Amino acid sequence: MSLPNIGRFRIGALLLVIIGLCIFPFLARPYLVEVAMIYFLWMILAQSYRLIVTIHDWQLYHIVLYGVGAYTSGMLAKDLGVPVFAAIPLGGVMASLVGVAITSLLLRTKGWGFYIATYGLAEFIRLSWLRFRNPFGGSTGIIDIPYPPVAGGIDFSARIPYYFFSLGVMLIILYMLYRIEKSRIGDAFKAISMDPMLAASTGINIPRHRLLACAIGGFFAGIAGGLLVHRLGAVDPRMFNIVTMLYLLIWVVVGGTNTFWGPMIGVSVMHTLFELSRPLIQIRPMFFGLSMILVLLFMPGGIESLISKAFARWRKLPEMPTAEAK
Amino acid sequence: MTSQTLIQTIANAAAVSGMYALIAVGLTLAFGVMQMANLAHGHFFMAGAYTVYALYALNKWPFWLAVAAAVGIGAVIGLAVERGIFRPLRGDVVAGFIATAGLMFVFEVFMGEVWGWGYMRPVPSPYMRAVKFMGASVAFQRVIVIPFAIACIGGLMIFMRWFRLGRALRAVAQDPEAASIQGININRMTALAMAIAGALAGIAGGLMSTIYAVTPALGGHIILPALIVVVVGGMGSIGGVTLASIIMGFVNTFVTTLVDGVTAFMVSVAVMALVLAIRPQGLMGHVVT
Numbered sequence: 258m259s260l261p262n263i264g265r266f267r268i269g270a271l272l273l274v275i276i277g278l279c280i281f282p283f284l285a286r287p288y289l290v291e292v293a294m295i296y297f298l299w300m301i302l303a304q305s306y307r308l309i310v311t312i313h314d315w316q317l318y319h320i321v322l323y324g325v326g327a328y329t330s331g332m333l334a335k336d337l338g339v340p341v342f343a344a345i346p347l348g349g350v351m352a353s354l355v356g357v358a359i360t361s362l363l364l365r366t367k368g369w370g371f372y373i374a375t376y377g378l379a380e381f382i383r384l385s386w387l388r389f390r391n392p393f394g395g396s397t398g399i400i401d402i403p404y405p406p407v408a409g410g411i412d413f414s415a416r417i418p419y420y421f422f423s424l425g426v427m428l429i430i431l432y433m434l435y436r437i438e439k440s441r442i443g444d445a446f447k448a449i450s451m452d453p454m455l456a457a458s459t460g461i462n463i464p465r466h467r468l469l470a471c472a473i474g475g476f477f478a479g480i481a482g483g484l485l486v487h488r489l490g491a492v493d494p495r496m497f498n499i500v501t502m503l504y505l506l507i508w509v510v511v512g513g514t515n516t517f518w519g520p521m522i523g524v525s526v527m528h529t530l531f532e533l534s535r536p537l538i539q540i541r542p543m544f545f546g547l548s549m550i551l552v553l554l555f556m557p558g559g560i561e562s563l564i565s566k567a568f569a570r571w572r573k574l575p576e577m578p579t580a581e582a583k
Numbered sequence: 584m585t586s587q588t589l590i591q592t593i594a595n596a597a598a599v600s601g602m603y604a605l606i607a608v609g610l611t612l613a614f615g616v617m618q619m620a621n622l623a624h625g626h627f628f629m630a631g632a633y634t635v636y637a638l639y640a641l642n643k644w645p646f647w648l649a650v651a652a653a654v655g656i657g658a659v660i661g662l663a664v665e666r667g668i669f670r671p672l673r674g675d676v677v678a679g680f681i682a683t684a685g686l687m688f689v690f691e692v693f694m695g696e697v698w699g700w701g702y703m704r705p706v707p708s709p710y711m712r713a714v715k716f717m718g719a720s721v722a723f724q725r726v727i728v729i730p731f732a733i734a735c736i737g738g739l740m741i742f743m744r745w746f747r748l749g750r751a752l753r754a755v756a757q758d759p760e761a762a763s764i765q766g767i768n769i770n771r772m773t774a775l776a777m778a779i780a781g782a783l784a785g786i787a788g789g790l791m792s793t794i795y796a797v798t799p800a801l802g803g804h805i806i807l808p809a810l811i812v813v814v815v816g817g818m819g820s821i822g823g824v825t826l827a828s829i830i831m832g833f834v835n836t837f838v839t840t841l842v843d844g845v846t847a848f849m850v851s852v853a854v855m856a857l858v859l860a861i862r863p864q865g866l867m868g869h870v871v872t
Contacts, residue, residue, distance in 0.1 A: 313677070315677050315680070315681070362856055362859070362860055363859060363863075365859075365863035366814075366859050366863040366864070367863070367864075368618070368676050369614065369618070369619065369620060369676055369680060369818060370814050370818055370859075370863075370864070370865065370868075372680055373810045373811070373813070373814050374814055374855065374856070374859055376807065376810070377807065377810070377811050377814070377852045377855055377856075378852060378856060380807060380848070380852065381848075381849055381852040381853070381856075384845050384848060384849050385849065387845055388845045388846060388849065499803075503684050503685075503687070503688065506681060506684060507685065510681055539692070539695065539696070539700060540692050540696060541692075542688035542689075542691065542692050543688055543689050543691075543692035543693065545685070545688060546684075546685035546686060546687065546688030546689040546692075547685065547688075547689055548685075549681065549682065549684075549685035550668065550682045550685045550686065550689070553672065553678045553681060553682045553685075554668070554671055554672070554682070557678070
């Protein structure tokens, strides 16, 4: 009996959050609405990164794929005149292809060497934006990227319509990732991360699943990049450096990667702290670095594990009499 | 390229190779013993550079005493990181890797807060002489790292081959469980490996502090080339990493001189990708099953 109750509780909480997010832009200051849109992008990034992490490929190029999406979408819209709403998914496709290319190159490199090599190749892509002034614009990047057009009588270049557009895209992506997690493919990913030998012996094709995880995760990261670039109207290589990647890693690890909700909690908590600590910008990295080390040492499941433990204890108390009655 | 610049470039490339070797051999030694390695290793190098800056440039200690202090500081930081991060996380490669990524942030902010952000700390060169060779003059200070790299790595290889403690390190690298059955204290061995790694990074940082701009960002600049050297040479192989640091040192310096630094970095990543595509375990790495 308790399971449907939890399910109903979760759905209720989720609906409350979504309703809150729908009211939010009408009440908040414009600056906060912009910050909220950045949150949505981080949610997509953290969740899509978690999909790759469930298969244990802790790569360090996810932020660069976000950049690939941003550059592709921006350049398609600016230089080739592709409509913005078509350019964004094309950016996702490009990011997905780049991710698959990098991982397929490194499929046979294991463990620590794999992580380092992904870091190197990510820097390679980022530096090529810096190196080739034509067409990538060098260190100043690309400016004057078109804003989204008026569609169906709604001007998507305005703040509030774009807020709802990115909210919608985020919710769709999160739902898709949730379904993937609960599907057969998601189970195969988890099996590979737990025991690759056993997974292979049950007939799971490991390289193919690793590439599939990369392709899906990269696609969504690229879409996040497209969403970013058509709001900012500009893009430059500094936005996608290793420091940003380490922050993504911190959000995901501190939130916890064991369940679907962990990275979202991580983004909500840590990115809020990140925004609040703007006055301390110089020493901010130390706080986040330390928090990641402490979480790894003392709380390997992340914040999410604390919450679910507390939740389990809170739920157990009223249930105890029924257990005795049996 | 004239013959003079050619000779100068070769000398520079040799110096960069020596520096890479000092940093990367420490990384690979730690990797061999723990199956993990330290992303914050470049920050050990930076700690060595700042030590020489503080003692030699500010407090007028003799240069060599300051370098010796940098070695000591590097070893102490190595021990502390082993005790605080690697020992509790032993066996969890991903956690060790991510935790040291966090450590990069901690070190960088610490150095920035102590020594100031955005300042280049100049360390005056103790030896103003230049070596004249076939019409080209090469600054003595620039190549001083080469004999040290040869001596340290040669010494380490001898230590690993003929000394009891070095053989114990190799035994742990091959099979920790069997080694501990033979009475080898694994905690002591990982501590030793990290202390050696830290000391090597400290000496490299101390010697190169006169050439590099000593800033809080130095550690982040130096680490990626060193990591690439380790991956190319083969994780856990000292010989392979020494070979790789010579290759990458020359590739990097020549492309930097002929084109520019960004291109040089891209070429070295391309070399890495090529090596990994053909030999996934690196040039002289062992296949991990």
